[in-house]
Amino acid sequence: MNSQIDVAVMIGSGVPAALQARGLRVCWVVLVNGERRGTAFASRREALECQAAWQAQLGRTQAA
Template sequence: MQCRVDVAVMIGSGVPASLRAMGQSVCWVVLLDGERRGTAFSSREEAQACRAVWLAQLNAGTPDSLH
């Protein structure tokens, strides 16, 4: 089964309170087949790095426990 891994931006009230408390009004999240996985990232680069790890694990045939 082919999984889709994306990075999405969250703005305003979608940003977790912990990041808003630090002055962040934007964050990025990783989506696996449209569902958020893991934490919110304060930079797009961090989210892209996480996405790359997900893709590598999925391409290596990591067990379905990741889903």
């Protein structure tokens, strides 16, 4: 099965309360086949690292 692994941005009220409490109004999440997996990340870099880990776990190379 070919899984789609994406990084998406959440803005405003979509940002979890814990991140909003830190003053963040944007966060990034990893989606596997359109479903959120794991936590919300405060930086895009962290989300991309998580995406790479999912790709490695599923035996895929990192997307360009």
